[in-house]
Amino acid sequence: MIEVRNVWKTYGEQVVLERLNLTVAPGEFCSMVGASGCGKSTFLRLLLGQERATRGEILLDGRPLSGEPDADRGVVFQRYSVFEHLTVMRNVLLGLELPHATRTGRLFGARRREATAQAVAMLERVGLGAALDKYPHQLSGGMQQRLAIAQALVMKPRMLLLDEPFGALDPGIRKDMHELLLALWRETGLTIFMVTHDLKEGFALGSRVLVFDKVRVDPQAPGAYGARITYNLPLQRGSGTPRPDSAHPVRPVAMPARTDIPT
Amino acid sequence: MRLINRRPGRGSALALLLLPFIVIVAVYFTSSSLRLAANPDDKLLPSAAQMRDAVAQFAFTDDVRTGERLLWADTASSLRRLGIGLAISATVSLVAGIAMGSIPLVAATLSPFVTVLSMIPPLAVLPILFIVLGLDELSKVALIAIGITPMMVRDLQQRAREIPNEVWIKAQTLGATSWTLILRVIVPQLVPRLLVALRLSLCSAWLFLIAVEAIASTDGLGYRIFLMRRYLAMDVILPYVMWITLLAWLIDEVLRQITQRLFPWYGGGAR
Numbered sequence: 001m002i003e004v005r006n007v008w009k010t011y012g013e014q015v016v017l018e019r020l021n022l023t024v025a026p027g028e029f030c031s032m033v034g035a036s037g038c039g040k041s042t043f044l045r046l047l048l049g050q051e052r053a054t055r056g057e058i059l060l061d062g063r064p065l066s067g068e069p070d071a072d073r074g075v076v077f078q079r080y081s082v083f084e085h086l087t088v089m090r091n092v093l094l095g096l097e098l099p100h101a102t103r104t105g106r107l108f109g110a111r112r113r114e115a116t117a118q119a120v121a122m123l124e125r126v127g128l129g130a131a132l133d134k135y136p137h138q139l140s141g142g143m144q145q146r147l148a149i150a151q152a153l154v155m156k157p158r159m160l161l162l163d164e165p166f167g168a169l170d171p172g173i174r175k176d177m178h179e180l181l182l183a184l185w186r187e188t189g190l191t192i193f194m195v196t197h198d199l200k201e202g203f204a205l206g207s208r209v210l211v212f213d214k215v216r217v218d219p220q221a222p223g224a225y226g227a228r229i230t231y232n233l234p235l236q237r238g239s240g241t242p243r244p245d246s247a248h249p250v251r252p253v254a255m256p257a258r259t260d261i262p263t
Numbered sequence: 264m265r266l267i268n269r270r271p272g273r274g275s276a277l278a279l280l281l282l283p284f285i286v287i288v289a290v291y292f293t294s295s296s297l298r299l300a301a302n303p304d305d306k307l308l309p310s311a312a313q314m315r316d317a318v319a320q321f322a323f324t325d326d327v328r329t330g331e332r333l334l335w336a337d338t339a340s341s342l343r344r345l346g347i348g349l350a351i352s353a354t355v356s357l358v359a360g361i362a363m364g365s366i367p368l369v370a371a372t373l374s375p376f377v378t379v380l381s382m383i384p385p386l387a388v389l390p391i392l393f394i395v396l397g398l399d400e401l402s403k404v405a406l407i408a409i410g411i412t413p414m415m416v417r418d419l420q421q422r423a424r425e426i427p428n429e430v431w432i433k434a435q436t437l438g439a440t441s442w443t444l445i446l447r448v449i450v451p452q453l454v455p456r457l458l459v460a461l462r463l464s465l466c467s468a469w470l471f472l473i474a475v476e477a478i479a480s481t482d483g484l485g486y487r488i489f490l491m492r493r494y495l496a497m498d499v500i501l502p503y504v505m506w507i508t509l510l511a512w513l514i515d516e517v518l519r520q521i522t523q524r525l526f527p528w529y530g531g532g533a534r
Contacts, residue, residue, distance in 0.1 A: 070436065071436060082433075085452050098443050123503050135528040
């Protein structure tokens with residue numbers, strides 16, 4: 001259970017996020033959509049621990065999230081998510097080594113063989129079984145993202161954070177990645193937060209869509225008011241359409257059809 | 264076709280590559296033979312035969328006074344000084360550069376200090392080194408190390424900062440501590456960049472080596488050419504300069520090969 005309680009994020013005078021309140025049940029897939037610069041990536045960084053909320057708190061199962069990234073939270077960025085100096089297999093193996101070897105950062109002997117088998121199984125699951133000894137620069141963009149997902153999932157994190165993970169991929173490959181991600185989500189029951197600028201992607205993948213937008217805008221002082229979650233739409237999984245009856249708009253407005261949601 | 268779009272073929276590329284070398288050799292030996300024809304005792308532009316004799320004397324004949332073959336003895340002592348100096352600089356800059364590039368508290372403490380240090384002209388410190396460390400090997404190695412380390416530290420710090428933020432965050436989500444993050448991610452990613460920094464510093468390292476050998480030494484390549492200057496022995500100096508150039512190029516090439524072989528991932532394997 002993730003609870004966001006009255007979270008604000010400001011940079012000096014500029015308010016980016018204001019009064020965010022949100023409760024997300026375990027196993028939800030939250031797509032976060034909205035215009036550029038409306039704070040959805042900032043919110044993801046707060047969840048990640050890369051930045052701290054100016055006010056308010058974020059609780060994971062009732063306890064405040066730690067203020068720096070940790071193994072509870074897996075992440076896949078649009079780029080640079082994998083380590084260029086390690087082969088595919090070692091990229092995944094690294095995550096199995098680091099938490100258990102605090103001095104050398106490496107495992108040896110039987111524990112290493114065990115971890116290697118686990119890494120290989122994970123890589124085979126995401127379709128990289130034939131590329132174990134390749135370096136990331138030898139992989140296509142889609143394969144690099146598969147690797148990044150495998151690297152995050154092998155840690156069995158409490159939640160997976162995706163920052164426009166498929167933004168740099170071709171449409172065909174993006175579709176394959178959607179299928180892979182949905183399958184992995186169903187298998188693991190993981191809580192996922194995904195930032196995307198692609199509305200269709202957000203609705204196709206999410207079990208809940210969070211729309212970030214600025215409710216108040218002062219033309220004289222564009223930074224005076226921040227964005228909020230203006231729509232919090234639970235979706236019927238699979239159909240890809242919002243159920244208007246159970247939607248919780250922040251302010252009383254008519255429920256927009258899918259295509260009318262402001263981007 | 265525009266000049267900017269014309270590219271040489273393979274044959275003409277080789278010809279163009281050789282052209283400046285052929286021109287300079289031709290100009291040199293023409294001038295040399297003209298001067299020697301006018302005055303057979305001219306020392307300024309020695310002929311190929313004179314240089315060959317000098318090389319034979321320095322490289323393949325035992326010196327009467329020391330019983331050594333001077334060129335090789337000079338080369339050995341110079342390369343030893345250069346090697347120790349480069350090794351010290353590489354070690355210090357790897358440790359300091361990575362500490363400063365990875366740990367903000369260290370950077371806040373040392374970064375301005377190293378910037379100030381790197382502004383000190385190393386040769387201005389040489390008298391101090393001579394006074395404090397004496398005139399033998401230690402002060403020579405120290406000058407090379409002091410000369411190139413600050414720039415290499417700054418370079419490595421900069422390279423560490425250029426590692427994308429995503430990489431730092433990702434490693435933390437994989438359960439890395441500060442120490443294991445540096446050990447498993449930052450150091451391996453920076454070692455090839457250290458080799459590149461070392462290659463760029465080679466030029467300065469040679470400069471400091473030759474300078475310190477010219478000022479206070481009894482052997483070494485720099486010592487020899489400055490000694491020979493007293494006798495206007497261009498027939499020795501010119502082959503020595505060519506030898507130094509060849510050595511510098513070879514070291515650079517070896518470092519480049521090491522970078523390529525050991526770090527196939529670096530620069531997409533292309534650099």
